[in-house]
Amino acid sequence: LHESVPFMYTFSGQAPQQPTLDPILYGELPWFSNFEMAQMIKYGMPGVWTHGFVDMWSPGYLGFMSSNHNGILRMYETFGNGGANTMNRKVAPPNGAGQTSREWYRPSPPYREVVWSMRNNTNYMQTGVLSALQLTSEFPKVVLENFYRKSRNSIEDGKTNAPYGYVIPAPSQQSDVTRLEFVMKTLTTQGIEVGYLEKDFTVKEGRFTAGSYVIKRDQPYGRLAKILLEKQNFPDPNLRTYDDTGWTMGLMTQTKIVEIADKLILEAPTRIQREFKFIAGISGGKSTTAYVVPNYGSNNLIALRYRLKGMSFKAAEQAFKIGDKEFPAGSLIIAAKQNGQEAYDELRTAVSDFSLLTHAVSEMPSVPMHDVDLPRFAVYTMWGSTQEVGWVRHALDQFGVQYDLIYKERVKQGNLRAAYDVILMPNQGGSGKRIVFDIESKGKPLAYTKSDKFKTMGVYGESEDITGGMGLGGVVEFEKFINSGGLLITLGTASFFPAEFGLTRTIDAGRTSPQFYAPGPIVEAEILQPSHPIFYGYDKKTIPVRYANGPLLNVPETDRAKQVLMRLPGGDKSVLSGLMRGANEITNRPAIVDVPVGSGRVLLFATNPCYRWQNHGEFGMLFNSILHYNDFSAAKPKASTSSESGNQK
Numbered sequence: 001l002h003e004s005v006p007f008m009y010t011f012s013g014q015a016p017q018q019p020t021l022d023p024i025l026y027g028e029l030p031w032f033s034n035f036e037m038a039q040m041i042k043y044g045m046p047g048v049w050t051h052g053f054v055d056m057w058s059p060g061y062l063g064f065m066s067s068n069h070n071g072i073l074r075m076y077e078t079f080g081n082g083g084a085n086t087m088n089r090k091v092a093p094p095n096g097a098g099q100t101s102r103e104w105y106r107p108s109p110p111y112r113e114v115v116w117s118m119r120n121n122t123n124y125m126q127t128g129v130l131s132a133l134q135l136t137s138e139f140p141k142v143v144l145e146n147f148y149r150k151s152r153n154s155i156e157d158g159k160t161n162a163p164y165g166y167v168i169p170a171p172s173q174q175s176d177v178t179r180l181e182f183v184m185k186t187l188t189t190q191g192i193e194v195g196y197l198e199k200d201f202t203v204k205e206g207r208f209t210a211g212s213y214v215i216k217r218d219q220p221y222g223r224l225a226k227i228l229l230e231k232q233n234f235p236d237p238n239l240r241t242y243d244d245t246g247w248t249m250g251l252m253t254q255t256k257i258v259e260i261a262d263k264l265i266l267e268a269p270t271r272i273q274r275e276f277k278f279i280a281g282i283s284g285g286k287s288t289t290a291y292v293v294p295n296y297g298s299n300n301l302i303a304l305r306y307r308l309k310g311m312s313f314k315a316a317e318q319a320f321k322i323g324d325k326e327f328p329a330g331s332l333i334i335a336a337k338q339n340g341q342e343a344y345d346e347l348r349t350a351v352s353d354f355s356l357l358t359h360a361v362s363e364m365p366s367v368p369m370h371d372v373d374l375p376r377f378a379v380y381t382m383w384g385s386t387q388e389v390g391w392v393r394h395a396l397d398q399f400g401v402q403y404d405l406i407y408k409e410r411v412k413q414g415n416l417r418a419a420y421d422v423i424l425m426p427n428q429g430g431s432g433k434r435i436v437f438d439i440e441s442k443g444k445p446l447a448y449t450k451s452d453k454f455k456t457m458g459v460y461g462e463s464e465d466i467t468g469g470m471g472l473g474g475v476v477e478f479e480k481f482i483n484s485g486g487l488l489i490t491l492g493t494a495s496f497f498p499a500e501f502g503l504t505r506t507i508d509a510g511r512t513s514p515q516f517y518a519p520g521p522i523v524e525a526e527i528l529q530p531s532h533p534i535f536y537g538y539d540k541k542t543i544p545v546r547y548a549n550g551p552l553l554n555v556p557e558t559d560r561a562k563q564v565l566m567r568l569p570g571g572d573k574s575v576l577s578g579l580m581r582g583a584n585e586i587t588n589r590p591a592i593v594d595v596p597v598g599s600g601r602v603l604l605f606a607t608n609p610c611y612r613w614q615n616h617g618e619f620g621m622l623f624n625s626i627l628h629y630n631d632f633s634a635a636k637p638k639a640s641t642s643s644e645s646g647n648q649k
Contacts, residue, residue, distance in 0.1 A: 001125050003080030005099050006091045006110040007047030008124045010036045011075035013056040016239050020227050021059065021067065022150040028072050029056075036131040037107075045127065047110030049103070053077065057234070058243040059227060068224045069191065070150035072143070076128045078121050079110075086117035151220040158217030162261040165268075166229045167197075169256050170211035175539055177278045178298040178355050179253045179616050184213065184276040186249070192225045195270025203262035214270050229257055234579035244520030246578020247614060251522045251544040254297070254617030280352045284360035286344045287336045292322070292365075293351065293358045295330035297537030299616060300354035302623040303399040304332070305372060307350050311338045313372035315536070315627075317634045320365040330536020330624070332372065333365060370631040375421035375487075377403040377626065380411070383448070383466035384439040385428040388492070392426040392610045395619065401626065407461050408438065408470040416481040422629045423481065424622075427492030427548060427608045432500030432509075438469030475501045483598030487629045489622070492548040492608035499551060504595045504602050506559060509551035512585045521578030523547050525591050525607070529565045532594070533628035534603075534621050542569075544576050545591065546615045548608035553590040565592040568606075592621070594632060601632060 013029035033050040040048045054075065059068050067073040081087050092100040092112035100109050136143050158164060168184070171177045187194055195214040200207060208214075215225050232246045250257035282291060295301060295315075305313055314333040319326065334343055351358045379396070381389040396403055404410075404420070416423065429435040439446070445465035450458030470477075482488055482503060490498055499509035512518075525545040527535055547568075555563055568574065570587030593604045603625055609618035628634070 001129075002075070002077050003121065004077035005053065006079040006089075006097065006114075007045070007120075008040070008049075008079070008128060009053045009077040010048060010050055010128055011054055011073065012050045012105075013073075014051055015055060016235050016241055017056040018059050018227065019235065020223050020230075021056075022070065022153050022223065024146050024150050024153070025067055025072070026056070028146060032072065032074060032132055032135060035135045036128050039131040039134070040124075040127055041108045043127065045124065046108040047079075047099075047106075048108065048124075048128075049099070049106035051105030052103070054242045055239075057241045057245065058247070060243065060247065068227070069221060070147050070154065072146075074129070074132050076125055078124050079116060080121055081116060081118065084118045086115060089114050089116045154220050154223045155218050158219060158222040159266065162263075163217065163226065163230070163259045164263050165214060165216045165260045165265040166225065167203075167205075167208050167258045167260055167265070168213040168215070169258070170197075170209050170213075171278050172211070173209075174256055175254070176297040176537070178300050179255050181276050181278060181355055182616055183249060183253055183255050183257075187215065187225065187228070188274050188276070190221065190224060190228075192221050192228075193219045193272055194274075195268070196273040198269045198271060201265075201268045203260055203264050203268075205258055205260050205262060208258075213273070214265065214268050216266055216268070216270075218266055230259065232577045237579060237581055240517070241519055241579075244578065246520055246522040246546070246576070248522060248577040251576055252546065252615045252617060254543060278355050280355045280357050282344070282348050282351065282358045282360055286342070287360035287362065289336055290361050290364055291334045291336065291343070291347060291358050292327055292361050293332040293334070293356055294327050295332065295537045296328065297539070297617075297620050298354075298356060299399060299619045299623060300356055301332065301537075302401060302627055304350055304354050304356060305374065305627060306400040306402060307354075308334075308346065309374055311343060311347075314369040315372050315533070315631075316365050316367050316369050317531075317533075318367040320367045322361045322363060322365065325359060325361075327359075327365070328537070328539065329531070330533070333369065368634070370628070370634055372627055373630060374402075375626060375629045376419060377401070378406045378410075378416075378420045378423045379403050380406050380423055380425045381461075382428050382435060382438045382469065383407060383463065385430075385434070388427040388608075388611075391612050392424070392491070394613060395610050398613075399623070401623075405460055407463060408468075408474055409461075409463055411470045411474040411477050414477050414480070416477055417484040417486050420481070420486060422487045422489065422626060423478075424626075425488065425490045425494040425497065426610070427550075428494055429497070430493050432497040435494060435497045436469050436471065436475060436501065439467040441465075441467040475503070479503055482600040482602060485599040487601050487603065487625075489603045489605070489625055491605045491610065491622070492550045495553070495604040495606055496551050498595075498602045498604060499553070504593075504597060504604065506556050507593060507595060507604065508554035510554060511552060512549075513582065516582035516585050518547050518549060518580040518582075519578070521547050521580045522576045523580065523583075523586075524569055524574040524576060525566050526569055527566050531634075532565050533631055533634055534565065534592070534624040536624050536628070537620050543617070545607050545609075545618055546611050547580065547586075548606070548611070550606035550608065551604075552586065553593055553604060553606050555590055555593055560590075563593050563595055564590045565594055567591050 010033040012033040037048045090096045197212040609622045
């Protein structure tokens with residue numbers, strides 16, 4: 001149930017459709033939506049329609065939990081007021097939102113003007129749901145048989161159509177087992193059967209060692225496994241879609257997953273495994289010198305640092321070797337004694353909890369190191385654009401990162417540098433202007449405060465007037481924060497803000513053409529400064545990232561070698577999953593730019609490295625930015641070559 005359009009849209013599963021789901025579902029969805037519409041018209045409720053709004057490509061909404069598991073999804077969008085008061089609403093254009101024409105899918109259109117209340121909204125939603133339940137109760141055998149048949153069809157499809165399965169190579173062949181652990185737990189939480197390969201097995205795609213994981217498609221939720229793990233090929237580039245077009249789990253988490261078209265995989269000797277906890281703890285027992293946590297890209301490193309915030313950590317700025325063990329740059333070094341006490345017991349518990357294999361060493365690394373200090377950290381949010389901020393907050397909360405959530409009220413108070421070392425501005429607003437001025441004032445204050453009447457308001461922040469934004473005075477306060485040594489990190493469309501309002505005066509932020517269309521594809525990105533601390537744990541020069549429709553950043557040619565940390569190669573070949581129409585428009589555009597300003601810095605991500613709890617493979621870049629906020633100078637910029645800088649904007 002969601003508020004949106006007049007008077008009620010009932011979901012029918014229109015194109016573009018997710019082709020992996022059972023065709024039976026695409027017969028059920030219009031069956032239900034047309035029945036609901038007919039019933040409501042019969043009851044004298046106009047404005048119910050079944051088509052022309054939400055499509056069936058991305059199965060990522062909460063309601064798809066049912067249809068992804070061979071059930072039926074019902075979803076409704078109803079007319080809302082933005083509040084509980086009864087109001088006179090103009091529905092028809094130009095003053096209204098439209099959707100008042102008579103169409104084949106809307107035989108009884110909404111009124112052009114209506115007196116509408118929360119009661120009307122609730123009546124429409126409840127009647128739609130009750131009508132769906134009525135249809136189910138009148139055809140229970142059909143609904144149940146369809147559920148059974150869709151489950152059987154999934155098994156048969158896995159036996160007769162490639163791909164026949166997916167292999168996730170053994171933990172020893174993965175760069176980071178904690179992201180592997182996340183993938184496995186996600187699959188099994190969805191009821192997907194994951195098999196442990198009991199001995200080496202060979203298919204046309206290669207030989208896989210014992211200990212690998214096999215997802216065979218001949219299972220009730222084999223279709224769902226395919227949806228999550230396959231490359232998304234959008235069916236028609238001329239169509240638009242309601243949400244993301246790419247979500248391939250192996251790419252999003254940067255985990256090795258191999259699609260298998262050889263039917264022999266169905267015969268692989270496996271046993272079902274439902275629990276996944278990989279070897280962790282401290283190898284080598286107690287040390288009198290130090291312990292090293294290798295940095296293979298685990299997001300849990302930031303959780304470890306915050307869990308053990310009372311200890312001192314160092315990070316190696318280069319790869320090193322102790323004995324016969326090699327450690328990558330960014331590995332964490334913890335002295336054996338902390339504050340006069342043995343660190344072993346507390347450290348062992350923490351690294352075990354976070355699945356981090358740690359090594360006791362008899363000598364300190366001989367490479368340059370820096371202290372891993374925890375910053376005084378704030379997350380900035382607008383009042384009028386909080387959804388994407390919420391996903392970043394969720395990730396920070398899950399990994400135990402401590403931060404203050406600040407709004408325009410705190411920014412206007414000034415003196416930000418006295419309170420914070422780092423301020424993160426997640427993807428929000430869509431433009432610098434929106435971020436600065438936020439909700440337009442209607443001439444009177446719009447309060448959001450906790451009171452005896454509204455006890456749940458103001459839990460995370462309060463305001464006597466949420467309109468107006470930080471204003472130009474807020475921009476000045478951010479400028480003071482940066483110039484006096486602070487680090488501002490902007491993600492996605494929030495990176496328009498520092499460029500458009502002169503905080504990074506040499507950086508321009510452009511936009512793609514109207515013909516460009518990229519609803520959440522996964523694309524290639526090229527790391528240009530691999531020694532920069534934000535890339536600790538990344539062992540490849542080219543990585544997959546989710547395209548975020550952030551700004552086309554323009555960096556002066558003389559600054560590119562130092563400031564451009566990662567770029568987007570662009571072009572159709574760089575699109576790894578999903579749809580990007582006009583991919584040449586982003587060719588060689590900077591993806592991450594590190595700009596010194598005064599005594600501080602601005603780190604601009606044109607991408608969004610923390611999106612919907614999905615792109616765990618990119619989280620590390622954000623987390624490294626927090627952990628190493630005062631050690632960006634540890635990077636040694638690589639001189640650009642003509643091939644690298646020629647087309648770069």
